[in-house]
Amino acid sequence: MSALLEAKNIAYSVPERGSSVFGSRKKTVLQDVSLHVAERETLGIVGSSGSGKSTLSRILTGLIRPEKGKILFQGQDLRDANRQVRKDIRPSIQMIFQDPQGALDPRQTVRQIVKEPLHQMALSNDEKERRVLEALADVALPQDAADRYPRMFSGGQRQRIAIARALVTRPSVIVADEAVSALDVSTQAVVLNLLLDLQKRHGLSYIFVSHDLAVIRHISHRVAVLDEGKIVETGPTLSVMDHPQHAATQDLIDASL
Numbered sequence: 001m002s003a004l005l006e007a008k009n010i011a012y013s014v015p016e017r018g019s020s021v022f023g024s025r026k027k028t029v030l031q032d033v034s035l036h037v038a039e040r041e042t043l044g045i046v047g048s049s050g051s052g053k054s055t056l057s058r059i060l061t062g063l064i065r066p067e068k069g070k071i072l073f074q075g076q077d078l079r080d081a082n083r084q085v086r087k088d089i090r091p092s093i094q095m096i097f098q099d100p101q102g103a104l105d106p107r108q109t110v111r112q113i114v115k116e117p118l119h120q121m122a123l124s125n126d127e128k129e130r131r132v133l134e135a136l137a138d139v140a141l142p143q144d145a146a147d148r149y150p151r152m153f154s155g156g157q158r159q160r161i162a163i164a165r166a167l168v169t170r171p172s173v174i175v176a177d178e179a180v181s182a183l184d185v186s187t188q189a190v191v192l193n194l195l196l197d198l199q200k201r202h203g204l205s206y207i208f209v210s211h212d213l214a215v216i217r218h219i220s221h222r223v224a225v226l227d228e229g230k231i232v233e234t235g236p237t238l239s240v241m242d243h244p245q246h247a248a249t250q251d252l253i254d255a256s257l
């Protein structure tokens with residue numbers, strides 16, 4: 001299968017805490033990370049707290065730039081792409097964040113929240129409105145949800161709003177960073193099944209980032225294990241889980257039992 005979104009030899013570091021801006025020491029957050037996701041595939045990225053998952057998610061969606069390495073979308077290096085091409089590609093790669101409470105602006109209506117990613121796209125207002133209602137229907141929220149505020153919804157419903165916002169640009173890949181971690185287990189299952197259903201209906205690819213192996217097992221075709229900023233193991237989800245090769249994988253399995 002050819003890669004839809006690919007990371008090649010990504011490195012990222014931050015100034016060590018307490019070091020000055022002059023001659024500061026650096027802490028490595030990601031080191032030589034390479035991975036890809038194919039069309040209609042879900043790649044799970046699992047790792048313990050501090051292993052670099054959120055940083056990697058933000059690099060994959062272009063929110064932060066890697067220090068080294070490159071991100072390719074359909075084979076095109078996003079660094080080389082000119083502004084117009086980047087503008088065309090950006091809607092194809094969307095992100096869902098962990099905390100539905102914190103990620104949704106409480107002062108905005110659901111319509112404003114879901115519409116926000118469309119601002120950069122040259123669409124008529126009517127088309128934008130159509131897309132918002134279509135995205136809400138996609139996540140099984142009623143049309144009148146558009147005029148309400150996030151606080152009027154449960155945690156699971158708020159996460160549906162976040163998913164609708166990601167879907168509204170009709171992306172081909174969604175990076176989900178701990179997308180169900182803030183939800184109770186039964187709501188997690190409902191949201192994961194919704195994501196699986198959306199994948200089938202829209203041919204989506206997911207990069208699904210979580211510390212929770214049970215969640216990753218439910219949703220991912222393949223898995224990459226991140227440990228201290230490095231991918232230490234990768235393969236089909238069940239074979240990695242049934243025959244872990246690295247101590248970090250075994251630790252995550254033990255923690256999920």
Ligand SMILES: Nc1ncnc2c1ncn2[C@@H]1O[C@H](COP(=O)(O)OP(=O)(O)OP(=O)(O)O)[C@@H](O)[C@H]1O
Nearest residue numbers: 014015029047048049050051052053054055056211
């Ligand atoms: N901007 C930053 N400034 C300082 N340290 C950072 C920054 N970004 C990341 N780090 C550090 O890099 C490491 C990895 O962080 P990251 O948030 O990517 O990990 P994570 O696997 O998502 O962890 P968690 O599950 O706890 O959120 C952590 O030690 C974190 O403190």
